[in-house]
Amino acid sequence: MVLVYSDEKKLTLELLHKASELAKxxxxxxxxxxxxxxxxxxxxxxxxxxxxxxxxxxxxxxxAEEYTSILEHIIKxxxxxxxxxxxxxxxxxxxGRLAAKLDAGxxxxxxxxYLHDKKLTTERIVYSGNAIAVEQFTSHPQxxxxxxxxxxxxxxxxxxxxxxxxxxxDSEHSPSKIQRVQEMKSEGVNVEDxxxxxxxxxxxxxxxxxxxxxxxxxxxxxxxxxxxRPIAADLKWLSEDHWIGLSGHKVKPxxxxxxxxxxxxxxxxGMRDSxxxxxxxxxxxxxxxxxxxxxxxxxLYEILPKLTSAIKEKMx
Amino acid sequence: xxxxxxAKQVVDVAEIxxxxxxxxxxxxxxxxxxxxxxxxxxEEAIKIKEKHGGKITILTVGxxxxxxxxxxxxxxGADEGVLIPPPEHADYHVIAHLLAGAIQKIxxxxxxxxxxxxxxMFSGQMGPRIAGLLNIPQITYAQQVTVEQNKVIAERNLGxxxxxxxxxxxxxxxxxxxxxxxxxxxxxxxxxxxxxxxxEWPATGVTAEALVPKLQTLDIKGxxxxxxxxxxxxxxxxxxxxxxxxxxxxxxxx
Numbered sequence: 324m325v326l327v328y329s330d331e332k333k334l335t336l337e338l339l340h341k342a343s344e345l346a347k348x349x350x351x352x353x354x355x356x357x358x359x360x361x362x363x364x365x366x367x368x369x370x371x372x373x374x375x376x377x378x379x380x381x382x383x384x385x386x387a388e389e390y391t392s393i394l395e396h397i398i399k400x401x402x403x404x405x406x407x408x409x410x411x412x413x414x415x416x417x418x419g420r421l422a423a424k425l426d427a428g429x430x431x432x433x434x435x436x437y438l439h440d441k442k443l444t445t446e447r448i449v450y451s452g453n454a455i456a457v458e459q460f461t462s463h464p465q466x467x468x469x470x471x472x473x474x475x476x477x478x479x480x481x482x483x484x485x486x487x488x489x490x491x492x493d494s495e496h497s498p499s500k501i502q503r504v505q506e507m508k509s510e511g512v513n514v515e516d517x518x519x520x521x522x523x524x525x526x527x528x529x530x531x532x533x534x535x536x537x538x539x540x541x542x543x544x545x546x547x548x549x550x551x552r553p554i555a556a557d558l559k560w561l562s563e564d565h566w567i568g569l570s571g572h573k574v575k576p577x578x579x580x581x582x583x584x585x586x587x588x589x590x591x592x593g594m595r596d597s598x599x600x601x602x603x604x605x606x607x608x609x610x611x612x613x614x615x616x617x618x619x620x621x622x623l624y625e626i627l628p629k630l631t632s633a634i635k636e637k638m639x
Numbered sequence: 640x641x642x643x644x645x646a647k648q649v650v651d652v653a654e655i656x657x658x659x660x661x662x663x664x665x666x667x668x669x670x671x672x673x674x675x676x677x678x679x680x681x682e683e684a685i686k687i688k689e690k691h692g693g694k695i696t697i698l699t700v701g702x703x704x705x706x707x708x709x710x711x712x713x714x715x716g717a718d719e720g721v722l723i724p725p726p727e728h729a730d731y732h733v734i735a736h737l738l739a740g741a742i743q744k745i746x747x748x749x750x751x752x753x754x755x756x757x758x759x760m761f762s763g764q765m766g767p768r769i770a771g772l773l774n775i776p777q778i779t780y781a782q783q784v785t786v787e788q789n790k791v792i793a794e795r796n797l798g799x800x801x802x803x804x805x806x807x808x809x810x811x812x813x814x815x816x817x818x819x820x821x822x823x824x825x826x827x828x829x830x831x832x833x834x835x836x837x838x839e840w841p842a843t844g845v846t847a848e849a850l851v852p853k854l855q856t857l858d859i860k861g862x863x864x865x866x867x868x869x870x871x872x873x874x875x876x877x878x879x880x881x882x883x884x885x886x887x888x889x890x891x892x893x
Contacts, residue, residue, distance in 0.1 A: 419767030
């Protein structure tokens with residue numbers, strides 16, 4: 324059996340696609356797990372699950388200890404061989420703890436997953452975006468976390484038949500507890516779904532100057548502004564929802580314009596899958612040019628206004 | 640307060656060069672260092688010790704030369720180190736058992752601190768694995784930690800929201816790079832650290848089980864980066880004009 328779990332519905336649907344493929348190849352079934360509520364259960368069936376287990380529990384918010392014990396229980400009961408977990412921060416802490424409880428292998432942030440010599444084989448980016456590690460499991464169960472957007476969901480099939488089981492779990496009670504949840508300062512930007520992104524980095528001298536980037540983003544109809552680590556994490560000129568990179572968001576727009584970004588490998592790891600990459604930097608040796616399709620060497624304070632008006636003219 | 644900080648010696652990823660023909664990373668001869676976020680974990684441990692007193696033990700699974708790097712951590716403010724050489728075949732499962740076994744051997748601990756992930760592999764499973772093996776609560780991706788008499792309160796950074804969790808001891812916490820700025824040791828501290836002990840424990844001394852990896856690395860492949868690399872220099876007006884024409888031609892200006 325192949326099990327799929329994420330606390331995000333969208334990610335669950337994406338994972339179900341890969342799970343169905345693997346299950347077909349291995350002649351196995353797909354189980355999706357929903358914790359706490361069954362509101363998406365039917366949708367999971369329509370997108371590839373053969374069975375949805377709805378775990379009824381008193382722990383409504385995600386917590387690693389309790390959710391690990393629920394999954395551990397389901398994995399043992401259904402003799403699960405492959406576990407696919409959505410790779411967000413909750414998914415990763417869940418997968419790690421679960422792997423320890425089951426004495427299982429675990430691969431995080433897997434970008435490719437296939438059977439090689441009938442064994443589950445994974446690929447993930449390592450060494451800060453400089454290489455891909457190809458790893459193979461040598462035992463069951465096998466735990467893999469997959470980031471969003473690696474797979475597309477299967478088209479909805481309203482005729483797919485399956486079963487929904489509700490089950491009560493007296494999960495382990497952890498001595499820790501959630502005190503409260505605080506919304507982080509956010510400008511409500513979703514860089515991961517953006518089609519065009521204009522990004523800024525350390526080449527900007529002050530916060531106000533970022534308007535040069537938003538003006539360009541506006542004429543490009545992308546309207547999405549991204550940034551590298553220093554702008555969001557250190558200077559805090561933009562909220563973290565703008566942050567693109569290994570620890571920030573991974574993006575795949577059709578056009579990515581990097582302004583004043585030097586091109587540290589951590590940043591490249593977040594945007595390398597973009598369609599067309601344009602770089603603007605005053606340093607001709609900047610690493611970003613190696614990862615760019617087009618580049619202009621020069622002062623961004625001169626280039627950006629010119630580029631904005633030239634594009635405006637071109638697009639009419 | 641007994642604090643254990645898990646620290647990993649890694650290759651300095653910023654120094655990795657790529658072989659231009661195979662596109663594979665050249666890992667031989669790359670300088671080694673302690674993974675960045677593990678230093679953040681130690682800095683947080685030192686802050687807790689400064690306020691509440693106690694002892695900080697550094698725990699490393701690594702080659703004998705990791706001892707040199709561990710000395711930097713003792714100079715920063717840790718009290719002693721434990722170094723465990725890994726068996727020939729090791730994966731996350733094996734290393735986690737070694738670390739958890741060593742922690743049990745140390746015996747008395749209130750807080751275990753780790754980096755959110757190591758900068759070489761960036762997997763982030765070691766902290767949760769250790770917490771799972773020890774069967775203690777875990778708080779991952781902490782961007783703020785406050786220690787009180789009988790409990791710790793930490794803020795998990797999930798991007799769009801922060802989860803504030805409180806836990807009694809013992810607890811395992813993984814920290815992000817943003818939590819603090821690791822201190823640079825003074826010359827005096829560096830000199831004084833030479834009298835602090837680093838114990839070497841054999842792997843067989845910390846776990847009775849024969850540990851067999853669950854994962855096998857088949858290959859470390861290069862990443863092909865096929866980009867056009869058309870770079871315009873000199874006249875800015877001309878450069879901008881050419882760029883806009885190209886962008887229109889490839890169809891991204893719609």
